[in-house]
Amino acid sequence: MFDLSVLASRLIVSCQAYPGEPLRDPRTMAQMAQAAVIGGAAAVRIQGISDLEQTRAAVDVPMIGLWKDGKDGVFITPTLEHALACVAAGSDVVAIDGTRRPRPDGRSLAETISALHEQTGALVMADCGSALDAKAAAEAGADLIGTTLAGYTGERPKTDGPDLDLIAEIAALDLGRPLIAEGRIHSPAQARACLDAGAFAVVVGTAITHPTTITGWFADALA
Ligand SMILES: CC(=O)N[C@H](C=O)[C@@H](O)[C@H](O)[C@H](O)COP(=O)(O)O
Numbered sequence: 312m313f314d315l316s317v318l319a320s321r322l323i324v325s326c327q328a329y330p331g332e333p334l335r336d337p338r339t340m341a342q343m344a345q346a347a348v349i350g351g352a353a354a355v356r357i358q359g360i361s362d363l364e365q366t367r368a369a370v371d372v373p374m375i376g377l378w379k380d381g382k383d384g385v386f387i388t389p390t391l392e393h394a395l396a397c398v399a400a401g402s403d404v405v406a407i408d409g410t411r412r413p414r415p416d417g418r419s420l421a422e423t424i425s426a427l428h429e430q431t432g433a434l435v436m437a438d439c440g441s442a443l444d445a446k447a448a449a450e451a452g453a454d455l456i457g458t459t460l461a462g463y464t465g466e467r468p469k470t471d472g473p474d475l476d477l478i479a480e481i482a483a484l485d486l487g488r489p490l491i492a493e494g495r496i497h498s499p500a501q502a503r504a505c506l507d508a509g510a511f512a513v514v515v516g517t518a519i520t521h522p523t524t525i526t527g528w529f530a531d532a533l534a
Pocket of ligand 1: 325327377459460463493494495496514515516517518
């Protein structure tokens, strides 16, 4: 297990291409991860078993793995089996849905985390959508708390940039686990603001690794 202090105040880059997109290829995502590490990423966040395997072979930094299955409800590493597969593919940390919603395999979040801790050496990042999720996830034994699902579960508005109010609210709860800011962080200034609001580290995806969206921002500005 790696020492979490290597992530303190650092950038984690999420490298994901979505179904049907031109860059949806494990080799491409592994190359994206390499490029991010050269640029200063302290860790990477990678989706899907093939992407995890190829990225593990390509970079030495800690890898947060997830497996998205579906696109509604609980879809980020929804079951223990998905999570175990992410660990088998080389994840140091497995990111799982950390909300209070029922999980498709009927296991509670606490049962899922306990099983992962018993069966693997991986840490567990709970992808949360609210402060109540974060509190429950900490009680369930999560090693890291993420704001990944803020604005996507109906409990929080979908802010234009990062949900800084939520970051500050969770930080004030003093849950005793690193708080990872994630979701709609679109500029270096916003990343810095997340740390200032109390985050331990920051995950940026789209603004670094999703050229179609970035192109759209520029194209819209010219329209
Ligand atoms: C809600 C959801 O499915 N989030 C996913 C989680 O892995 C990814 O699609 C995001 O790109 C990632 O969270 C990083 O966020 P952003 O791309 O906004 O920097």
